[in-house]
Amino acid sequence: MKNKNSTLLLLLLVSTCFITCRDDSDSDAESLKKEALEQYANLVLANYDDSYNSTITLQQTIDAFLANPTDAGFQVCKTTWLDARNPYGQTEAFRFSSGPIDDADGPEGLINAWPMDENSIDYVQGQPNAGLINNPVAQPVISKQVLVGLNEILSETSIFTGWHAIEFLLWGQDLSTTGPGERPYTDYVVGAGGTAANQVRRGQYLQVVTELLLEHIAQVRDEWKPNGVYRNEFLNDKTSGEAMGLIFFGLKEFTKTELSGERMFVAIDVQDQEHEHSCFSDNTLNDLKMNLIGIKNVYFGIYTKVDGSSVSGRSFSEIVEKIDRTKADAVRTAFADAEAKTNAIPAPFDQSILNDTASISIGIDALKVLGNRLEAAGKAIGAEF
Amino acid sequence: MRPLVFALFALFLSSSCKDNEPSGLADIELDEQYSGGKNATTFDLGQNAFGGQANGLTADQEGFFVTGNSFFRTNWVTAPASVQSLDGLGPIFNAFSCGSCHFKDGRAKPPGTPDEALNGLLFRLSIPGTDAYGGPLADPVYGGQLQDKSILNVENEARVRVSYQEIAGNYTDGSVFSLRQPIYEFVDLKYGPFPSGSMFSPRIAPQMPGLGLLEIIPEADILAFADENDSDQNGISGKANQVWDAELQQLVLGRFGWKANQPNLTQQTAGAFNGDIGITSNLFPQDHLSLTQQQQYRNIPNGGEPEISDDILRKVVRYTQTLAVPARREFDDATVLRGKFLFQQINCSGCHRPSMSTGSIGDIAALYNQKIWPYTDLLLHDMGPELADGRPDFLASGTEWRTAPLWGIGLIQTVNRHSFLLHDGRARNMEEAILWHGGEAEKSRDAFKKLNVSDRTALLKFVESL
Numbered sequence: 001m002k003n004k005n006s007t008l009l010l011l012l013l014v015s016t017c018f019i020t021c022r023d024d025s026d027s028d029a030e031s032l033k034k035e036a037l038e039q040y041a042n043l044v045l046a047n048y049d050d051s052y053n054s055t056i057t058l059q060q061t062i063d064a065f066l067a068n069p070t071d072a073g074f075q076v077c078k079t080t081w082l083d084a085r086n087p088y089g090q091t092e093a094f095r096f097s098s099g100p101i102d103d104a105d106g107p108e109g110l111i112n113a114w115p116m117d118e119n120s121i122d123y124v125q126g127q128p129n130a131g132l133i134n135n136p137v138a139q140p141v142i143s144k145q146v147l148v149g150l151n152e153i154l155s156e157t158s159i160f161t162g163w164h165a166i167e168f169l170l171w172g173q174d175l176s177t178t179g180p181g182e183r184p185y186t187d188y189v190v191g192a193g194g195t196a197a198n199q200v201r202r203g204q205y206l207q208v209v210t211e212l213l214l215e216h217i218a219q220v221r222d223e224w225k226p227n228g229v230y231r232n233e234f235l236n237d238k239t240s241g242e243a244m245g246l247i248f249f250g251l252k253e254f255t256k257t258e259l260s261g262e263r264m265f266v267a268i269d270v271q272d273q274e275h276e277h278s279c280f281s282d283n284t285l286n287d288l289k290m291n292l293i294g295i296k297n298v299y300f301g302i303y304t305k306v307d308g309s310s311v312s313g314r315s316f317s318e319i320v321e322k323i324d325r326t327k328a329d330a331v332r333t334a335f336a337d338a339e340a341k342t343n344a345i346p347a348p349f350d351q352s353i354l355n356d357t358a359s360i361s362i363g364i365d366a367l368k369v370l371g372n373r374l375e376a377a378g379k380a381i382g383a384e385f
Numbered sequence: 386m387r388p389l390v391f392a393l394f395a396l397f398l399s400s401s402c403k404d405n406e407p408s409g410l411a412d413i414e415l416d417e418q419y420s421g422g423k424n425a426t427t428f429d430l431g432q433n434a435f436g437g438q439a440n441g442l443t444a445d446q447e448g449f450f451v452t453g454n455s456f457f458r459t460n461w462v463t464a465p466a467s468v469q470s471l472d473g474l475g476p477i478f479n480a481f482s483c484g485s486c487h488f489k490d491g492r493a494k495p496p497g498t499p500d501e502a503l504n505g506l507l508f509r510l511s512i513p514g515t516d517a518y519g520g521p522l523a524d525p526v527y528g529g530q531l532q533d534k535s536i537l538n539v540e541n542e543a544r545v546r547v548s549y550q551e552i553a554g555n556y557t558d559g560s561v562f563s564l565r566q567p568i569y570e571f572v573d574l575k576y577g578p579f580p581s582g583s584m585f586s587p588r589i590a591p592q593m594p595g596l597g598l599l600e601i602i603p604e605a606d607i608l609a610f611a612d613e614n615d616s617d618q619n620g621i622s623g624k625a626n627q628v629w630d631a632e633l634q635q636l637v638l639g640r641f642g643w644k645a646n647q648p649n650l651t652q653q654t655a656g657a658f659n660g661d662i663g664i665t666s667n668l669f670p671q672d673h674l675s676l677t678q679q680q681q682y683r684n685i686p687n688g689g690e691p692e693i694s695d696d697i698l699r700k701v702v703r704y705t706q707t708l709a710v711p712a713r714r715e716f717d718d719a720t721v722l723r724g725k726f727l728f729q730q731i732n733c734s735g736c737h738r739p740s741m742s743t744g745s746i747g748d749i750a751a752l753y754n755q756k757i758w759p760y761t762d763l764l765l766h767d768m769g770p771e772l773a774d775g776r777p778d779f780l781a782s783g784t785e786w787r788t789a790p791l792w793g794i795g796l797i798q799t800v801n802r803h804s805f806l807l808h809d810g811r812a813r814n815m816e817e818a819i820l821w822h823g824g825e826a827e828k829s830r831d832a833f834k835k836l837n838v839s840d841r842t843a844l845l846k847f848v849e850s851l
Contacts, residue, residue, distance in 0.1 A: 104802070115471050117462035120537050124465055127686070132537065159462065159481075173467050266455040269448060270697065272470035279467045 032319050033240035033381070036301060039313030040247060041224060041231050043303040044094055046311040047294075048221035050087035054306060055217060058084045058166075059210045066188060066203045074185035078170050082283055085163065087306060088112075088217075089290025093298050096258070097250030100223040100230045107216040110161050114277050117159035118168050121205065123196055125173060132160070133201045142204045144212055161212050164278070169206045171280035177273075178351070180282040244316070245385035248378025251295055256371030259291055260364045268357040273350045284349040288342055292367075296335055299374065316381065324380040331377050334370040341366040411725035413717055414740075420792045420851070421595050421710030422743070422755025428712050434796045435490040435594045437709040441751030446703060453704025456697055458484030461662055463536045464688035470697065473688020475663040476539040476672065477532035479507045483657065483701070486590035490708055491800040493590040495567070495810035499546035503533050506810060507661065508545060508569075509586040510579075511776060518629035519636065520646070520779055524583060526576050526675050530660045531585070539682060546570040549811070554820065557835040564820055566771075567811050576677065584783075586774035587809035588643050592800070594793050596641070597706030598757050600650055603744040604638050610738065610762045621735045621825045623764040626787070628779045631668055640763055643789075643808045644781040654702050658693055665691040666698050706749060710757070710792050715850045724847025727840055731832035736788040736825070738762040760791035760851060769823020772807070784824060795849035815845050 058080040065073035092112075095102050102108040119130040132139050132150075139146060147160045172183025186195040188203050196202070223230035234243055263284075267275045276284040297303045301315025321328040341363040346352050352360055378385070419426040427437030438450050459471060460481040466472035480486050486493045486505035493505020508531040511521035523529040527542055535541040549565035556562070569587065571579070608625055615622045626639030630648045639645035647653040652668065659669040670691055674682065693701075715721050728734055737760040745753040765785040775783035786808060794815070798804050804814045812818035822830040833841065 113460075115460065115462050115466065115468040117460075117474075118466055119463050126465065130537075135537065138538075159460065261451045262455055265448065266452050269452045269700075270470050272468065274467040275470055 029319070029323070030240060032314060032322075033244065035314035036316050036319060037235060037240060037243050039301045039315065040298065041235060042313060043297060043301065043311050044091075044099075045221065045224040045231075046303050046305060047087060047091050047094075047297070048217060048224060050306045051084070051091055052214065052217050052221055054080070054084035054087055055210070055214050059207075059214060062206055062210055065185075066207065069185055069188045071185045074170070074188075078281070081166060081170055082281065082286070083306075085278070085283060085287060086290050088163070089287050090294035090297060090303070092291050093251065093254055093294030095250060096253035097246040099234070099246070099250075100220045107219055111163065111213060111216045113159065113162045114164055115279075116164045116168055118173065120159050121165060121168060122202065125175060128197070133205050134198050136198065136201065142201055142208055144208055144215075147208060147212065161209050163213065164280070165209045166206065166213065167278060167280045167283075169202065169209070174274060174280050174282065174350070178348075180348075181280045239384075241382045241384040244378060244381065244383035247298065247316075248374060248383040249385040251298060251378070252371050252375040254291070255295055255367055255374060259288065260367035260371065263288065264360055264364045264367070267349075267353045268360050271354065273354055276349050276353065279350065282348040282350060285342075285345060285347045285352075288345075288349075292338060292342055295370075295374075299331065299335075299377075316378075319381045320377045324377070327373070327377045327380050331370075331373045334366070334373045338363070338366040338370045409726045409730075410719065410722040411729065413722065416756065417740075417758055418713040418716045419756075420713055420758045421598055422752075422757045424751045424755060425595065425598055425707070425709045425757075426712045427594075427709040430711055430714065430796065430799070432489060432800055434711040435592050435708065435793060435800050437594075437711070439597070439707045439709045439749075439751055442707060442749070446707060446749060446751075449700040449703035450707055452697070453700040453702070456483075456693075456701050457487075457490075457704055458482055460485070461664060461688075464686045464692070466688075469689065470694075473664050473692030475534075475536040476682050476685050477535045477541055477674070477678070478663040479503070479530070479532055479534060479661045480505070482662065486661070487593055489800050490593040492592045492797050492803075492805075493810070494801070494803045494805045495587075495589060496547045499548050499570070501547070503545055503547075505590040506547075507531065507533075507588055509588060509776065509778075511584050512580055513582045513584075515777075519627075520629055521777065524579065526677065527579070528673050528675055530673065531571075532660075532663075532673070536685075539685065540575040542576060543574045544572050546572055556838075556841075558837055560838065562816070562820060564817055565811055565813065567809055576675070584774075584776040586644075586776040586778070589805075589808060589810045591643075591789070592793055592797065593705060594708045595710040595757070595759060595790065596650055596708065597747075597749060597752055598710070598743050598755060599640060599759060599761075599763065599790065600706065601743045601746040601752060602640075602741055602763065603746070606741060606744075607638065607640075607763050611764055619732075619735065620828055621732075621766065623736065623762055623766060624780065624785070625763075626765055626778075626780045639779060639787075643786060644778040645763065645765055645787040646778045646781065650705050651698075651702050654705060655693075655698060658698070658701075664688070664693050666693050667691050667695055668698075703749075706747075706752070710759075711796050713758075713850055714795065715846075718846075718850070720843045721847045721850045723840070724843035724845065724850075727836065727844045728847055731829050731836075731844075733829050733844075734760075735829070736762055736764070736766055737791055738788075758792060758851075761788045764788060766826065767824035768826060771823050772821055774808075791848060791851045794851050815848055816841070819845075 061076045061080045065077050100106055118124055119127055120132060122131040122133045124130055150160055171181035174181040184195050186193055188199050190199045222228055278284045278287055300317045302310055302312040304310045345359045345363055346356055424441045425439035429437050461474040462472050463474050464472040495506045496503060510524040510527050510529060510531055512524055514522040516522050532542050533544060548568045550568060552564045552566055554562050611623045611625050613622050613624045626645040627636045628639035628646050628648050630637045631652055637648045639648055641647040641653045655666045655668040658664040658666060660673050663672055665672055739760055740756060740758050743752055743755045765781050765787055767784045768786050773784040777783055806812040806818040807821060812821055819830060819833055
């Protein structure tokens with residue numbers, strides 16, 4: 001009798017403990033998720049901040065160059081453009097998540113439109129008078145209002161603005177089979193020694209598109225600031241399942257459809273040397289590497305800033321490890337493999353498109369595996385998509 | 386899933402309904418939720434609901450889908466450009482890419498105000514008479530289509546100001562509705578006025594899913610449903626269009642387009658590249674320019690001859706052929722089944738034929754022999770004077786339109802954030818679209834107007850579930 005009672009009591013105790021323990025671990029898991037989402041918002045903001053600041057540097061070097069155009073100053077502009085692409089490239093991992101960059105009124109199409117309609121902007125081979133720059137009769141003034149206005153008439157994605165417009169104005173058409181475009185700095189020299197016509201207008205165009213790029217990056221960044229419109233909505237109005245769903249859907253979509261599909265498979269399938277995003281500067285491979293770092297940042301909850309400091313906190317990776325060790329290991333392996341395989345693609349990308357499709361194909365396969373595993377890991381921790 | 390439970394559930398509902406009103410419920414049919422058949426139905430019902438890929442494709446076909454999708458949605462640019470595979474836009478055009486009208490493989494909407502630019506609505510043009518193949522006789526200056534956009538330093542053809550006039554109406558139960566009749570004003574005609582007798586037809590870009598399935602419905606099956614002289618005297622005729630196949634150089638059955646004026650997806654796609662984007666192909670090697678325009682713009686560089694290679698065109702066509710259809714939602718809901726019953730009872734299904742089967746035609750085996758639920762007969766019907774464009778198109782008269790497939794229609798809001806319907810987007814929602822039906826559909830429309838509000842709601846809910 002006594003024995004029976006104590007067994008019952010024990011059972012009762014055990015089951016109570018079991019129930020309360022499970023409740024505890026559920027609420028633990030939920031608070032971990034909340035922390036990881038908060039950390040996501042923090043690293044998104046830090047990344048856009050870096051992107052904005054590096055674009056400010058680009059703007060300063062462009063202004064300095066235009067005030068006194070020299071070859072050395074022109075090279076500095078190119079270097080700062082390449083530097084500024086690094087933080088921006090990492091922010092692309094925030095795309096396809098219904099966030100401020102590419103939701104219904106997001107400016108992605110104005111920031112990073114591709115391909116460039118280069119001869120709507122400036123001269124191209126065989127057409128010295130092409131482009132808005134060389135058409136002072138039709139467009140007497142080059143201003144933000146003019147470029148934005150033209151854009152509104154024509155299309156949601158810009159053919160006049162963004163990173164690649166600046167890239168074209170710095171490098172010019174890539175007519176070389178081995179290197180990037182070779183626009184001379186003298187395209188901006190007024191008077192003696194100047195090349196191409198309308199140098200002043202070209203300089204104005206360069207300044208105006210850089211200013212627009214800054215405005216558009218700021219627009220996205222501000223939504224992620226503390227009390228920013230989207231940050232509030234994201235952290236307060238969505239369940240953790242919904243918010244993680246947006247993030248992991250974005251990671252999957254960006255890794256598989258955009259990177260491995262759109263940016264790599266299509267390039268080798270079509271066999272067009274310049275079917276690459278940074279075709280004027282030959283920076284495409286570096287763009288891809290930055291994109292992959294961006295994906296890692298989101299999953300591991302760490303962003304390394306341009307100044308070397310890092311923004312770290314609770315990560316989705318930790319949560320996956322707690323809930324499903326096997327899936328966590330699979331994601332780690334896939335990241336390492338995707339990094340190794342994309343690093344093994346020979347630069348420049350435009351030559352590999354034609355001459356080394358095998359190494360690009362291997363990279364594509366590794367990214368597809370990564371995308372699939374990120375999807376599975378996200379679902380394992382309750383991301384709803 | 387669990388047919389027995391459904392059967393019991395339906396039984397329970399139908400018996401319980403009997404107490405209130407003498408309402409019937411339609412049966413759940415086997416696999417009717419697989420709108421595009423077992424292989425080509427997608428269960429991704431979010432914003433990518435129209436962009437899903439059919440299952441069972443070969444590795445090659447999956448690759449075509451990726452590349453085809455890319456060339457479907459990426460903007461074309463002015464030639465010459467560094468990205469040679471994507472240059473050759475214009476010189477005059479309606480759109481920068483397929484996807485700019487078929488956003489997310491979906492449906493375009495018309496301008497809401499006179500100053501809003503056209504984005505997915507275009508105007509076919511012709512003058513009285515027919516061309517050498519029995520098709521519309523193109524306007525001698527503006528061609529068969531008005532291009533409202535142009536590359537830099539080229540004149541576009543015109544602008545179109547769209548406004549609307551409200552027309553009031555009421556249901557038999559006294560509740561009122563209002564329809565909006567579009568009014569088109571062609572302004573800034575850059576190449577001179579239209580000739581007298583000129584005709585135009587507004588056409589909105591429709592959603593894309595399931596086209597590859599419709600392409601391989603056996604011709605005999607479509608023709609078997611035709612009843613051109615209404616020999617069964619039900620007020621519904623149903624006529625097959627016969628249109629020019631530019632590749633075969635002969636007249637064949639028309640399947641695609643608002644007037645079934647395109648024979649297959651290759652010609653539809655190459656025609657749209659040519660007319661809408663200004664991209665030449667081996668099938669249509671000349672830009673869509675009049676003789677005067679050709680002369681005027683002879684020094685404008687092209688993006689190669691042709692501008693889209695056979696290989697890329699083929700991949701875009703494969704992409705359009707392998708877009709899966711979104712699955713039915715709430716197909717087993719009692720109100721939906723009531724709506725389905727009414728849809729049959731008032732004979733909407735007389736033209737919006739619920740189901741047919743694909744044949745084993747073409748080279749995409751995954752699409753063979755699929756039972757599909759497109760809710761169209763692919764035939765032409767007189768839709769009455771209110772909807773008429775007054776512009777014949779091969780055998781289609783000025784009052785005839787092809788029965789529009791209804792699959793996916795309930796997800797336009799999800800994908801494209803609007804609910805505009807019909808060939809010119811005049812209907813602001815499904816209810817207005819039904820109320821615009823005239824001609825052969827007049828009886829069904831009048832029957833709809835006689836329904837009480839809960840039955841009207843049920844019918845709309847059924848169509849929303851497609």
